[in-house]
Amino acid sequence: MGKLKIEDLDKIAESARKKISLREGAGKVKITVHMGTCGIAAGARNIMATFLNEIEMHNAKDIIVVTSGCAGLCSKEPMATIEYENQAPVKYIELNEEKAKKIFDEHVLHGKIVPEYALSIGSERIQ
């Protein structure tokens, strides 16, 4: 292979940019609300409804919302997991609408974790 030229570097940078915007198209932040039976009984539906309202209010088009089943932590429900771009997933526990709004404003919109509501910060798998 020959020497890299400036144009090649530009091409590489351009293709990297394309990849990023592709990923943005698919969603920059993923919100998972745990909808196991316990979660639902503890109010997970309103947590999801709050996130959906915030998405509409902020016209936040690059967000993916999904539900997941039981997280095996009944007493900590309602729970949600936020995955912001390249950050490790953060699991939030014992949520209410106020907390969900704050998490949306700080973490989902700006990538700033809200440590006081978080269970743990790490790359654990979410069911």
Add this chain to the structure above:
Amino acid sequence: MEDLSLHILDIVENSIKANAKNIEIKILIDKKNDIIKVTIKDDGKGMTEDELKIAFDPFYTSGKNKKTGLGLSLLRDSALKAEGNVDIVSEINKGTEIQAYFKISHPDMIPLGDLSKTMLVMVAANRDKQFRLSHIYNGLEFNFDTAEFKAHKTDIVSYLKQIKDKLEEYKNFLEIIKGDLYGI
């Protein structure tokens, strides 16, 4: 579970976990015969005969990292309390149909709850699934079908707007029912 709308959300989560692509919800309220029938039908992976036998067991779940499977058992409790019951028909690789019925006038009948919010949340969080709702009350009928919304061609914000517009109609429909059923 506090009300029917939360039970429905929970039962639909089972269909989603079973990898269903199409989920059909039917709510039939027949005041004259004093019965509410709720049917949730999916084309998910289904259950084996052995699984079906223990599906209502609160200690049976196919879920990992958990020991209880309360959803179906709680639904049946709610139904039995209102002189109803739950039937399951399921075939492996074909799908599952859950039918719950209740006596409307029974003092222990749980309220309908916020059915429109249940629809919003499950539809918005599962854009890759098709949902159909048919809600029949005496002669009236409300239909909702996500096939109308073209989920793949729109972003989340416009998708939400489409769902919410349609659900405004549903809210009006539900107001009429509640007024007529409970005289509010």
